[in-house]
Amino acid sequence: MDLKLDADDLNTCVQCGLCLPHCPTFRVTGDESMSPRGRIHLMREVQDNNAPLTDEVLESFETCVQCRGCEPACPSSVPYGYLMEQTRETLADAGHMTPTWQKLAFKPLANPTMLQAGSSALAVAQRLKLVPKRLGISEELPIRRKPLKATGEDVYFFTGCVMDAWQRDVHAAGMRVLEAAGIGSIPTNELAPCCGALHAHAGLADDTRNLAGTMMANLDPDKPILVDSAGCGAAMKDYGHLLGTEAAKAFSARVFDIQEYLADHLEALPTVQPLDLRVAVQDPCHLRHVQRAHQATRTVLAPHVRELVELDDDGLCCGAGGAYSVLQPDLSGDIRDRKVAAIDRVTPDAVASANPGCSMHLGAAGVPTIHPMELIDRALNA
Amino acid sequence: MTAVLYTDDAVLLDFAADVGSEGAVAIEGARTRWGLGGPLEESARLLAAPSGIVEYVPEEMIVTVRAGTTVADLHAELAERGQWTALPERGGTVGGAVAVGQNDFRKPARGELRSAVLQVRYVSSEGKIVSGGGPTVKNVSGFDIPRLITGSLGTLGCIAEVILRTNPIPAVERWFRADGADPFALQRVLLDPGAILWDGTSTTIQLAGHGVDVEADIALLADHGQFAEVEAPAAPTGHRWSMTPAELRNLPTAGLDAFIAEVGVGIVHASSPQPKPPLSASVQLVHERMKAEFDPTNRLNPGRVVGVR
Amino acid sequence: MSIIERVRRTISGPESSGDPLLDELRAALSEDRVKIDGAQRSLLGKDASVFDGGNSGPICYPTTTDEVVAIMKIAESHDRAVVPRGAGTGLAGGAIPLGAPVVIAVTKMNQILEIDEDNGIAWVEPGVINLDLTRHLTPLGYHFAPDPSSQQVCTIGGNVANNSGGPHCLAYGVTNSHVVALEVVTASGDVLMLGGLDAEPDGYDLRGVFVGSEGTLGITTKVAVRLTRNRPAVRTLLLSFSNTRDAANTVSGVVAAGIVPAAMEVMDQRITVAVENYVNAGYPTDAGAVLLAEVDGPEAGIDIDAERIRQIGLDNNATDVRLAGSEEERAALWKGRKTAFGAVAQIAPDYYLHDTVVPRSKLADVLDEIYEIADRHDVLVMNVFHAGDGNLHPLLIFDGREPGVLDRIHAAGGDIITASLDAGGVLSGEHGIGVEKQKYMDRLFTPDDLDHQNRLRRAFDPVCRANPGKVLPMGHSCADIQQLRSVPAEVWG
Structure with a gap:
């Protein structure tokens, strides 16, 4: 069947195999059909040679975490992420993957009221011990939340959907850090209810396009938009490609990861006593492999903690992958085991992760994970 | 195209004719390791391999040499261009050294013999000239016949000619000895010792390389014992034990009268032969098949068995 | 697999596939470690070269030497060839399947078993990635010297099969100089320990001839690699x-x-x-x-x-x-x-x-x-x-x-x-012959030379079941793949 993949993009892969070790699912399975080279081969087989969509082929596509760790490793610059998103979109449209329950499950993300209600229900369920641990919601969710208030008008602070519902404290910390650097921020709240990243990963790109349109219409086109979730930032930086319009490209150019933005304003922060912690940096895939802005995390953390240590796993994915940990719990757990082992090897006091999905996923395995902004906020207020 | 590959070298062709295709035959070198592999069957005709350096290309660091050439003659020629090979210098021939496959007692400095044999030409059991390997320093074209023939004691073919890799002779080579110095500690401290010999009491070390590097190593030696510079020692004699580097630590309690151990390598020169277990049944089977494939009539060096000491 | 299917299999055990070879392999390993899907078999038809071997037979992912022995014996009883596979980065088609053989992928045998500093070696399984090994050794001050361009992905088992080189082999030598012992399994299921940790192991240098034999003598299941000290x-x-x-x-x-x-x-x-x-x-x-x-x-x-x-x-x-x-x-x-x-x-x-x-x-x-x-x-x-x-x-x-x-x-x-x-050169410095250069072998070797290479091969594998159709040119017994092509059309779709 026609997967609607660009023939040139598909042809860019020369099968050299250099992507294999950078793919978390290949690493844990040793199975080439669960590697980027293998998945591209299967895309070609399906699109060019009309190979049947067997369970194994679909499994190969469904098990991709979409971490895009293969992209920086690829000397041929194969746009793997786009190939996989398009494959999933085509297959979802044709009813081959992304079942209806999943489509419905993503709907409330775009609706703050529904999400708040659902989240409060989840908080209650958590207290009743009804929430499986593997969901990674390790700390108790608040049943009621205080809304975030603007601290100025210099920048937008993207609050998003799940993160705002579950990790609003991180947003608050980020806004306080910005304020300490003299940057006032406006929380986007219902102006920008959701970035649409999870929808795009599931092949529901039209939903993402709608959400992008809403956000672009609601936000003042002159202000930078800061994002403290690597996954959301990556998605929003990609609106230019997704929508293909000049307005979208201009919008994407205004999106910054909060660490990335703060790194350029670091001198404005007061000098403080660093926290007495040995901190391992866990690079979220969408910060490292997609935004490629992960060095900024080190730049902003360095003055605020005693010691920064690097993991030795080449930035391999932790297995969170947005909804991946729920949809592919076994693989996700195996991938996480590798990450946890890498963390254990450097014996940190805490692990800094700039993505809510990663921190929840690692937190569920007992790893003390904290957002870089929370660390800096603590150092500033110590 | 193919035909030109067959050699028209009259010396080799004569040697092949001498070996022929019938009757037991063995190649005699300088008899420095004649007893290895057990007694030769008395019926075997003794032949000498042809000798002489065929081609020496110092710029390529390779030399083509006939098997009957002595290692001493070869190395004398190479030394004029500042080179040598990994072949042991102990009075034997090139062919004998390759057939036996043992390294020089300064192996860290000289390199491994088995890696130095780039190409081998031998006369087969059927009296044909066969080549394996190639003339370049790097080569994975086909099966590694040179490694099979090296150390095969002439039981698979009569070695006629080899192409060897040569190496530059280091700028400086000096020997030092001290009593009571821990050779194992030194092996960890020194980056590239040319040899560390140990007799249980004294440690004799060769340092080789650039003058400044040797000087730096001499400074390190001072922390490990009262080292004095000595003449280069002669090659150790006696029975040859093959041990793991780690096993050498236990030598003083192993009940040997006297020994010289090559620390870091695992070779021990001792007065008594090493007790060795037989090959495993599965490996033995491959050995038997190999011999049957290469010498179906069992006429090459009959009586000799690789691995028998 | 659907939940209903999973429950059904849990209750009744795996259903026969109707193919005895497949059933036996699955019984010896486990159902999920023997793959047979057409898409996967087409995927393993290729390595990193331009050659395509067509669909492979069943793809096995063993985790132990015993499982490799079992695969070899099952393949032998069904008269099927076997092809080992690492990361599939070969450039001469050495790992492509000819005639739908059983593929033994070693990617799940990926443990570093032991670091033995006193003997200057490490025991590793064949699926360990070259660069992973070096990274593992770095804190101890060592590395594994062969460093092919694919070192971040290629396996030690693949390095052994191809006698891999790399830029730094100029001074340090190729893989053959960095492997001191090998545990291998022959096509008939015999386990051989080749070479050894001692200085000059007895017997013919079977370790030396196995390295670089492109999977035609058997499959590597354990390797003792030399530790090379990092230079200051x-x-x-x-x-x-x-x-x-x-x-x-x-x-x-x-x-x-x-x-x-x-x-x-x-x-x-x-x-x-x-x-x-x-x-x-x-x-x-x-x-x-x-x-x-x-x-x-x-x-x-x-x-x-x-x-x-x-x-x-x-x-x-x-x-x-x-x-x-x-x-x-x-x-x-x-x-x-x-x-x-x-x-x-x-x-x-x-x-x-x-x-x-x-x-x-x-x-x-x-x-x-x-x-x-x-x-x-x-x-x-x-x-x-x-x-x-x-x-x-x-x-x-x-x-x-x-x-x-x-x-x-x-x-x-x-x-x-x-x-x-x-110019006086040779066919290959490090990629091997595979299927790429078989037809050129007679430009470098006489028929007698090739005959002796074939004899060496037969000593390990008299019936030529290990990776047949590779290295030696047509006309030599182990290269004749005509019969390999005659896989019944209905087998594995």
Whole structure:
């Protein structure tokens, strides 16, 4: 069947195999059909040679975490992420993957009221011990939340959907850090209810396009938009490609990861006593492999903690992958085991992760994970 | 195209004719390791391999040499261009050294013999000239016949000619000895010792390389014992034990009268032969098949068995 | 698998597939470690070369030596060939399946079993990735010396099968010098321990002949690799030249001067531009050729050889000589060199990477000839190679969708091989023969030579069931794949 993949993009892969070790699912399975080279081969087989969509082929596509760790490793610059998103979109449209329950499950993300209600229900369920641990919601969710208030008008602070519902404290910390650097921020709240990243990963790109349109219409086109979730930032930086319009490209150019933005304003922060912690940096895939802005995390953390240590796993994915940990719990757990082992090897006091999905996923395995902004906020207020 | 590959070298062709295709035959070198592999069957005709350096290309660091050439003659020629090979210098021939496959007692400095044999030409059991390997320093074209023939004691073919890799002779080579110095500690401290010999009491070390590097190593030696510079020692004699580097630590309690151990390598020169277990049944089977494939009539060096000491 | 299906299988056990071979393999391993889906079998039909072996048979993922033995015995009882596979990065088609053999993928045998510093070795399983091993050894001050361009992905088992090289094999030697012992399983299921940790193991050097035998003697299940100590000092020089001839002459000049650098790599202008676009390491894109030369060793004398190489470069018209100022700069330069092949996809989607060796003094002449050959066949060639060994890697770039292009590529490749052999060279320096160069073997070896290679092979595998159809040319018993092609059409769809 026609997967609607660009023939040139598909042809860019020369099968050299250099992507294999950078793919978390290949690493844990040793199975080439669960590697980027293998998945591209299967895309070609399906699109060019009309190979049947067997369970194994679909499994190969469904098990991709979409971490895009293969992209920086690829000397041929194969746009793997786009190939996989398009494959999933085509297959979802044709009813081959992304079942209806999943489509419905993503709907409330775009609706703050529904999400708040659902989240409060989840908080209650958590207290009743009804929430499986593997969901990674390790700390108790608040049943009621205080809304975030603007601290100025210099920048937008993207609050998003799940993160705002579950990790609003991180947003608050980020806004306080910005304020300490003299940057006032406006929380986007219902102006920008959701970035649409999870929808795009599931092949529901039209939903993402709608959400992008809403956000672009609601936000003042002159202000930078800061994002403290690597996954959301990556998605929003990609609106230019997704929508293909000049307005979208201009919008994407205004999106910054909060660490990335703060790194350029670091001198404005007061000098403080660093926290007495040995901190391992866990690079979220969408910060490292997609935004490629992960060095900024080190730049902003360095003055605020005693010691920064690097993991030795080449930035391999932790297995969170947005909804991946729920949809592919076994693989996700195996991938996480590798990450946890890498963390254990450097014996940190805490692990800094700039993505809510990663921190929840690692937190569920007992790893003390904290957002870089929370660390800096603590150092500033110590 | 193919035909030109067959050699028209009259010396080799004569040697092949001498070996022929019938009757037991063995190649005699300088008899420095004649007893290895057990007694030769008395019926075997003794032949000498042809000798002489065929081609020496110092710029390529390779030399083509006939098997009957002595290692001493070869190395004398190479030394004029500042080179040598990994072949042991102990009075034997090139062919004998390759057939036996043992390294020089300064192996860290000289390199491994088995890696130095780039190409081998031998006369087969059927009296044909066969080549394996190639003339370049790097080569994975086909099966590694040179490694099979090296150390095969002439039981698979009569070695006629080899192409060897040569190496530059280091700028400086000096020997030092001290009593009571821990050779194992030194092996960890020194980056590239040319040899560390140990007799249980004294440690004799060769340092080789650039003058400044040797000087730096001499400074390190001072922390490990009262080292004095000595003449280069002669090659150790006696029975040859093959041990793991780690096993050498236990030598003083192993009940040997006297020994010289090559620390870091695992070779021990001792007065008594090493007790060795037989090959495993599965490996033995491959050995038997190999011999049957290469010498179906069992006429090459009959009586000799690789691995028998 | 649906939940209902999963529950059903839990209750009743695996259902017979109707294929006894498959059932037995699944019983010996587990159902999920024997794959048979058509898409997966087509995927394993290829490695990183341009060759396609067609669909493989069942793909097995063993985790122990015992399981490998079981697979071998089951395959034997069904008279099926076996093909080992690591990461599938081979460039000569050595791991592609001919005649739907049972594939044994070693990627799940990926444990580093033991580091034995006293004996200077590590025991590893064959699926361990080359660079993972080196990274694991780094804190102890060691590395695994063979460093093929694919080292970040290729497996130790694959390195053993191909006797892999890499830039730093110039000084340290190829894989055969870095493997001291091997546990292997033959096609008949015998487990052999080859070589040993002692200095001079008894018997024929079966370890030595197994390394580089491209899976035709059996499959490696455990490897004792030598630990190479990290060198305290390293100097990396980047020399620029206006043409490849000057770069090649510098290389032969260095060798002739009796210097053995850790590595000497040359890239021509076309490949340098492609590489620089990818890594931004500061490679000069206006130079006709660059030479990356590295020396390592003790701190005291490290600059002596570096200076001599610089001088030899200048004597051969180097336009610039740069010393890498930091470890980051050095790493970036090497990253560029090691990803060179993939980087050409910026220019065209397909490449054919050749591999021949010539005497180092002939490098410049053979390179000139290669450019002429490419012009004659109207194909684009780039050269990036292990100059210190005389190991050429002409890279032919093309778009496979262009009609007739593959014929021109193969014709040019044949001429390059002829030119290399005429210069006194050999067929392959590190990629192996595989299915790529079988038909050229009789240009390097006489029928008697090849007959003896075949005898060596039969001593391990008398019935030629291990990776048949590789290395030896047609007409030799283990190469005759006619019967292998006669797999019943209905088997495995």
